[in-house]
Amino acid sequence: MALTREERAQFLAEPHVAALAIDAGAGRAPLTVPIWYQYESDGTVWIMTGLHTRKNELISAAGRFTLMVDRLEPTIRYVSVEGPVVDTVPATLEQLREISARYLPADKVDGYVATAWKEHGEQVVIRMRPERWLSSDLGTV
Numbered sequence: 001m002a003l004t005r006e007e008r009a010q011f012l013a014e015p016h017v018a019a020l021a022i023d024a025g026a027g028r029a030p031l032t033v034p035i036w037y038q039y040e041s042d043g044t045v046w047i048m049t050g051l052h053t054r055k056n057e058l059i060s061a062a063g064r065f066t067l068m069v070d071r072l073e074p075t076i077r078y079v080s081v082e083g084p085v086v087d088t089v090p091a092t093l094e095q096l097r098e099i100s101a102r103y104l105p106a107d108k109v110d111g112y113v114a115t116a117w118k119e120h121g122e123q124v125v126i127r128m129r130p131e132r133w134l135s136s137d138l139g140t141v
Helices: 005-013 054-062 093-103 106-119
Strands: 018-022 031-035 045-050 064-071 077-090 123-128 132-137
Touching: 005 064, 005 077, 005 132, 018 054, 031 054, 045 054, 045 093, 054 064, 054 077, 054 123, 064 123, 093 106
Parallel strands: none
Antiparallel strands: 018 031, 018 064, 045 123, 064 077, 077 123, 077 132
C-alpha cells in the first residue's frame, strides 16, 4: 500500500541509510551506493560527498539522482525519491556535524566530525527536490 504524503515525510525524517542511484552513462548500469542523507521540512533532501568523487561528477553530469530508503522492521517499508539537483554548495562544518549527529551515537559525533573534516577532503552538499515518489508499506509479511 502506498504511503501518504505525511507518512513519506515522517519516514524520510527518520535516520535510514539510503541507496543513492545515479545515471552512469551509456552502456553502464546506474551507480548505486549507500549514503547518509538529510530530509528538510520543505521536502528537499540533501547528501554530502567529496568534491572530486565519482558520485559528484555523475550527479553534476546527470543533474538529478534517486534515493531509495527502506526498512525491514516492524514492517517492510520503503520510499524512493527522484528529482533534479537544485543546489550544490561547499559543505560546512555545521552540516557535517548535523548529518553525523543524525546517524551516529552522540558520544561518537565529535570524534568523527574532527577526523572527517580533516581527512575526507573538500566536501559538497547537493540538494535535490523530489519530483517522483514511489513508496509502499508491505505490512506484516
